[in-house]
Amino acid sequence: MKKILFTITGMLLVLCFTSSATQAQLKRFSIGPFIEAGFPVGSMADNYKTGYGAGVGADIKLIAGLGVTGSVSYMRFPGQTVTDDGGNTYKVDALSAVPVRLGLKYKFIPLLYVKVEGGxxxxxxxxxxxxxxxxxxLGLRVLGFDFQAKYEAWFKDGTNGFWGLKAGWNF
Incomplete structure (x- = not known):
């Protein structure tokens, strides 16, 4: 897993440096850090508290408002103390993950965009x-600041879903 993360991070850095050097005036590529918060819903809310994370995201503009996006981050959802049907109380272990996402982004107007990602x-x-x-x-990009509201579902042995808020800076 470490090999995959190092490879992806290396590819993003190479793309950042080559794209900014060769197409600096076109601004077709951007990369930058972000922080995010996840608010569990459904069965995930029964076991986990609000999660937090940080990562690096990149955008490549294609044609007519369409672009490709990707990110690598670290998310952690602290576990809650839960009481089962028998009255026994126990602590759920924290859920930590390294999400790797790729997707498409479409700008309706210069500041507002919609986005769908998978990974x-x-x-x-x-x-x-x-x-x-x-x-x-759904996101808003003002100058280099990028703000996004999203729903994210993780599918493994059922669905763990959360509403998320993301804030970042793009170079």
Missing amino acids: VANLTGDYDGGAAIFSPG
Whole structure:
């Protein structure tokens, strides 16, 4: 898994440096850090508290408002203390993951866009394996600031879903 993360990070950095050097005036490529918060819904809300994360995202503009987007981040949802039907109380382990997402982005007007992403959330810590991701969202980009509201679903042994808010800066 570390090999995959290093490869993806390396590819994003190479794209950043080559694109900014060769197409600086076209501004067809941007990369930057972001932070995000996830507010669990459904069965995920029964076991986990609000999650937080940080990562790096990139955009490549294609044609007529259409673009490709990708990101690598780290998310952590602290576990809650839960009481089962028998009255026993126990603590749910935190859910940590490294989501890798790719998607399409379409700008309706210069500041507003919609976006849909898919990918894999590589579970770490007490959980093992990966979960498939589906994440539609709506965003606002003002100068270099990027704000997004989204719904994200992780599919593994059922669905873990959350509403998310994301804020970042693009170079």
